[in-house]
Amino acid sequence: MGKTNPTYRDQLRHLEEDWQPFRRALRVQYRDGFDQLFDDTRQFADAAGIQNEMTVMEPFLISVLLAQECRIQELEARLEVAGEP
Template identity: 55%
Template sequence: MGRTNPTYRDVLRSVHDNWEDYRRALRRPDKQRFDRLFEDARQFADAGGYLNPQNPMNAILFSICLAQEQRIEDLEAELEGERAESPPATESGA
């Protein structure tokens, strides 16, 4: 017997294809950002597959948000590491 529903990865690919006209209208740097968002969504495709959502866009957008949150946390940790490594500022008052 075959599947009654397409896989989440198939749905994700279909959504990406449906947005191709939008992507085509973007400027080159924004096209790269657009592609990265869908790469982020694919990063969490296993979790989206478990959800089997009726509206896959919700899972796609949540996956993108989750990847963005991960990226922000990584940048914050990197920034905190740089702050810890830099010498403290000295006051010159007298």
């Protein structure tokens, strides 16, 4: 007997498809940033799948926030090494 809920990766794929009209309406310079959000969330798909939420939006947003936090920490570490305050 299989799972009753679609997988997180399936939900994420559907979410991205649902938001394609929004993406197309964005100015060209913002589309890469939009795509990066979904790329970032795929990094955490295993953890989000274990959470087994009924909706995809909460794990999606947490994944985006976590990816941005990691990026901030990396940039802060680089500044520290460069001797910037």
